[in-house]
Amino acid sequence: xxxxxxxxxxxxxxxxxxxxxxxxxxxPTSGGLADDDAQLVRLHGSYQQDDRDIxxxxxxxxxxxxxxxxxxxxxxxxxCTPAQWxxxxxxxRRFANGSLRLTTRQTFQFHGIAKGDMKGTMAALDxxxxxxxxxxxxxxxxxxxxxxxxxxxxxxxxxxLARRLSEHLLPKTRAYHExxxxxxxxxxxxxxxxxxxxxxxxxxxxxxIAVPPSNDVDVFAHDLGFIAIVEGGRLVGFNLTVGGGLxxxxxxxxxxxxxxxxxGFLPPDAALKVAEAVITTQRDFGDRTNRKHARLKYTIADRxxxxxxxxxxxxxxxxxxxxxxxxxxxxxxxxxxxxxxDGLWHRTLRVPAGRIIDRYDLPWLTGWREIxxxxxxxxxxxxxxxxxIAGVAGEDRDRIDAVIAQYRLxxxxxxxxxxxxxxxxxxxxxxxxxxxxxxRYLPQLIRRVESLLETHGIEGVPLSLRITxxxxxxxxxxxxxxxxxxxAPGRYNLHLGGDARGERLNVLYRENLDEATILAELDxxxxxxxxxxxxxxxxxxxxxxxxxxxx
Ligand code: SRM
Ligand code: SF4
Numbered sequence: 373x374x375x376x377x378x379x380x381x382x383x384x385x386x387x388x389x390x391x392x393x394x395x396x397x398x399x400p401t402s403g404g405l406a407d408d409d410a411q412l413v414r415l416h417g418s419y420q421q422d423d424r425d426i427x428x429x430x431x432x433x434x435x436x437x438x439x440x441x442x443x444x445x446x447x448x449x450x451x452c453t454p455a456q457w458x459x460x461x462x463x464x465r466r467f468a469n470g471s472l473r474l475t476t477r478q479t480f481q482f483h484g485i486a487k488g489d490m491k492g493t494m495a496a497l498d499x500x501x502x503x504x505x506x507x508x509x510x511x512x513x514x515x516x517x518x519x520x521x522x523x524x525x526x527x528x529x530x531x532x533l534a535r536r537l538s539e540h541l542l543p544k545t546r547a548y549h550e551x552x553x554x555x556x557x558x559x560x561x562x563x564x565x566x567x568x569x570x571x572x573x574x575x576x577x578x579x580x581i582a583v584p585p586s587n588d589v590d591v592f593a594h595d596l597g598f599i600a601i602v603e604g605g606r607l608v609g610f611n612l613t614v615g616g617g618l619x620x621x622x623x624x625x626x627x628x629x630x631x632x633x634x635x636g637f638l639p640p641d642a643a644l645k646v647a648e649a650v651i652t653t654q655r656d657f658g659d660r661t662n663r664k665h666a667r668l669k670y671t672i673a674d675r676x677x678x679x680x681x682x683x684x685x686x687x688x689x690x691x692x693x694x695x696x697x698x699x700x701x702x703x704x705x706x707x708x709x710x711x712x713x714d715g716l717w718h719r720t721l722r723v724p725a726g727r728i729i730d731r732y733d734l735p736w737l738t739g740w741r742e743i744x745x746x747x748x749x750x751x752x753x754x755x756x757x758x759x760x761i762a763g764v765a766g767e768d769r770d771r772i773d774a775v776i777a778q779y780r781l782x783x784x785x786x787x788x789x790x791x792x793x794x795x796x797x798x799x800x801x802x803x804x805x806x807x808x809x810x811x812r813y814l815p816q817l818i819r820r821v822e823s824l825l826e827t828h829g830i831e832g833v834p835l836s837l838r839i840t841x842x843x844x845x846x847x848x849x850x851x852x853x854x855x856x857x858x859x860a861p862g863r864y865n866l867h868l869g870g871d872a873r874g875e876r877l878n879v880l881y882r883e884n885l886d887e888a889t890i891l892a893e894l895d896x897x898x899x900x901x902x903x904x905x906x907x908x909x910x911x912x913x914x915x916x917x918x919x920x921x922x923x
Contacts (some may be wrong), residue, residue: 404439450478457501474726567632574658618845636692726757738777799841806841808858
């Protein structure tokens with residue numbers, strides 16, 4: 373029998389994710405943690421990182437890497453109050469690197485927190501009724517849901533389900549409270565983990581809820597998904613999706629992006645039980661001997677969907693019905709003011725690559741703080757790295773608009789649809805896995821692609837472009853019409869042919885291209901698209917029609 377991975381041993385011997393983390397955080401002799409603890413801290417929502425821009429310089433100076441911590445907040449459905457936004461803003465300024473990063477899974481990340489500031493950060497989150505529990509690591513992570521949950525009564529129910537799923541699937545260990553919040557130390561046996569057991573899951577696990585026609589969450593990219601079925605204005609249940617995931621490794625054909633399968637239909641009150649059965653099945657059958665083969669997508673690909681559904685039905689005692697019909701029209705966000713079913717207004721603002729920071733001409737960190745000071749509704753972070761000012765009364769719109777105008781919070785909405793919808797992962801300098809730039813390169817890349825589009829007179833067409841610094845797929849590039857996937861500094865694989873509804877994977881078109889070659893390839897394709905497209909035909913669909921993506 374193959375051996376368990378080292379991470380399995382770390383989890384199972386960690387006494388409920390405690391390890392030696394409490395001592396490690398108290399140790400002033402290093403800015404980092406021992407290797408095992410650096411793995412464990414992920415399950416508490418944090419990654420140990422170093423600043424890669426100065427890694428070599430530190431090495432030459434014989435200094436240890438400049439260790440810092442990234443912290444990811446648990447924010448089911450991406451919902452937070454103005455008071456919470458103000459607390460988050462304060463943490464960014466006091467403990468992190470003066471910026472906020474909205475993620476592709478509807479939450480905030482802080483970067484650059486020193487070890488000695490971790491307890492202060494967690495205490496500040498706790499005081500604002502937030503935490504970072506289980507947002508990283510081998511557990512069910514932040515549960516995401518179609519944004520703007522007040523658009524219809526179904527959206528409200530879905531937001532509530534995201535919260536309940538998140539709570540239900542949290543680990544029971546009190547380790548987080550002991551390590552960061554001076555919680556009472558465990559005296560007797562460690563807590564029972566009815567869902568996870570002592571080794572938690574074989575790999576990360578992600579859950580999303582979509583409300584058609586919007587697939588803003590890219591539900592098919594998730595291990596577990598729920599597609600809301602609304603009939604006669606009422607939420608009657610969900611189509612269950614299982615086995616999606618995007619991560620891959622260059623040159624390893626055993627790893628691949630995979631869209632989730634639709635497993636069947638279930639009523640709303642079965643969601644928690646079925647979710648638990650999906651998770652425990654993956655807990656018991658997922659591959660713990662190879663982390664590159666440990667996601668649910670591989671369990672299902674290896675054993676078959678019918679076997680998997682049978683196991684979930686047996687464990688949950690719920691028989692899935694045939695899936696019901698639904699239609700997605702887009703996986704992007706809608707900008708500008710939208711009115712909800714209750715008459716309140718919602719304003720989604722574009723935040724390129726999710727980065728909120730004060731720049732000299734665009735003081736966005738301060739601008740968003742000022743919004744939080746005057747806003748009486750709440751905020752929704754979207755899965756496309758944007759943010760919505762939600763629940764605004766008609767008479768308050770002018771006040772919000774005045775702050776938006778004062779701080780130019782709408783600056784990124786002006787321009788082409790390409791610019792408005794593009795996604796980039798974090799990548800350099802904080803991501804240890806990055807092979808090429810993504811977030812920092814996005815503005816330049818967009819300008820150059822825009823100018824090509826202008827040359828062909830098609831700058832107004834909707835077009836989804838997503839770029840990542842490596843093949844792990846954090847900005848879901850495999851679902852974009854144009855996906856760029858980092859291979860080496862300044863070099864990317866070019867993928868083409870997503871459908872902008874999150875229902876079709878794109879395909880690898882050319883490998884290891886520099887910027888000039890990428891632009892030359894796109895130039896030729898845009899010329900053909902401009903000349904040969906059908907009315908309203910999207911670039912990705914055009915490419916399939918004319919047979920290019922296999923090129
Ligand atoms: Fe991711 C690892 C950032 C969404 C697939 N991801 C990482 C790490 C933690 C790097 C690491 O392991 O040390 C990155 C931290 C960078 C940094 O400095 O902040 C990172 N992932 C992100 C975020 C912040 C990207 C963003 O620009 O918004 C997203 C945080 C989401 C959140 O709030 O939880 C993020 N990551 C995703 C997504 C998209 C999604 O889930 O919708 C994916 C593809 C879907 C999937 O999971 O299959 C994704 N991240 C990965 C993988 C590949 C997993 C796999 O099955 O192979 C890794 C690497 C790993 O797990 O070994 C990874
Ligand atoms: Fe890092 Fe790769 Fe994810 Fe980008 S896609 S954040 S480079 S792991």
